[in-house]
Amino acid sequence: MTDDARAIVAQFLDGSPFVSFLNLSLVELDAQAGTVTMRMPMRPELERGGSMTGQFHGGAIAALIDTVGDLAVAVRVGGAVPTINFRVDYLRPSTGNALTATATARRVGRTVGVADVDVMDEQGRLTAVGRGTYSAQPG
Amino acid sequence: MTDDARAIVAQFLDGSPFVSFLNLSLVELDAQAGTVTMRMPMRPELERGGSMTGQFHGGAIAALIDTVGDLAVAVRVGGAVPTINFRVDYLRPSTGNALTATATARRVGRTVGVADVDVMDEQGRLTAVGRGTYSAQPG
Amino acid sequence: MTDDARAIVAQFLDGSPFVSFLNLSLVELDAQAGTVTMRMPMRPELERGGSMTGQFHGGAIAALIDTVGDLAVAVRVGGAVPTINFRVDYLRPSTGNALTATATARRVGRTVGVADVDVMDEQGRLTAVGRGTYSAQPG
């Protein structure tokens, strides 16, 4: 990881009270492959509740997708970028002690960047997928 | 509001640790119009942070949209429903003491329901819009 | 309708072989309300086929949504704009001699514009909805 990428990740993890609350940690940043992987541990406030004990709420998964997708574009353009829009599809219940999200920038142009995000549980099952469009101009 | 609707809203607000954390409250449920309006107050953990003091993080807005859209379908089918997918578009920075989200079920069929969600700040500006597809079968 | 808007609509209807093929016609352009309504008649090439005689194919409906949403942003920014992305939800089979699509620009900022599109059949039933993000810079 370059120093620039390291600085952007640190800015992400420390600069936002919401991201701090989600307690995200960097698993891997593979600049060659253009992928970023982060881990979000379960905490009581993120539970969906009801009869589905131990399941992450979809809103928490959406927040994870938004954030990690942003980071995949951010390391390409040199700083955190505003989200324009994103879509999340829930494929399976997301349970366990933690989720892992891997984001890949599919294309970064002059105006916008598009990132795909795959969310896995600890068994390696794909539980949700996201696709976001971000501004390509940090700020 | 019918007793059934009241029970579904109570189940929403009390049954999920995540929704409790978001601290949502019901503003209006207009069964005639098929709309549900909820309010999400700012709290430190929901801040985007950085130089944009007082701005809600997009992930928190996405969670608000997912939840209120779900409720608009839930009151039509008689219970909380799994989210299949949703899209959120951020139109303006979302700042202030609270956001208000109004969801409308555009169509509820046998298999799925589709809801639109408009998010407003306290000045009545539209700051984000969401569109979600939910299962039409409670469970 | 202003002369500018009239010129943009004419450019839309005449400038693209694909739009000519779809045979779209302007029903109403309400600059006050910020809405554009266009009509797409059935033609044999647009049929879904199979056992669903007389049903528009979803791909034709998607093309209608993309085009009319674009026009709603175009009249605001003064010229046709590139589509960045859009989503289409199919709510009911779309049958009959023609479909009508009404697009509303929800927000046009410096970089992008967002438009909602409602598709109706001749009975006034909502058969599909679209939401698109377009560049706010004509070209």
Added chain:
Amino acid sequence: MTDDARAIVAQFLDGSPFVSFLNLSLVELDAQAGTVTMRMPMRPELERGGSMTGQFHGGAIAALIDTVGDLAVAVRVGGAVPTINFRVDYLRPSTGNALTATATARRVGRTVGVADVDVMDEQGRLTAVGRGTYSAQPG
């Protein structure tokens, strides 16, 4: 390719006037990988027109994505399925004599299936991506 898959593809290519108009042809169906690749040649009616000579209109690309994504789910569930919704992101102008779309079913559950679609030009550049949700029940 199994006889079943062959029959489903034939049903797709021959059963719909709209798909016939798009003139799609099967490039590869890899049941092992769960991918379907189809080719759509340029024809005058699919051109975007204007100053962008030789560019496919976005509506035609959306129709390609919808159709090939559907096929990826169809071969898994044994017949063509209704599209529930899809999203398309345009990454680059799509020019040339033909486009190739590869669809992968990311997950097929009891109720719905989700497919990703990558669209490439003849130079192998990714020009658009799609993600669709389809009913998992043929009919």
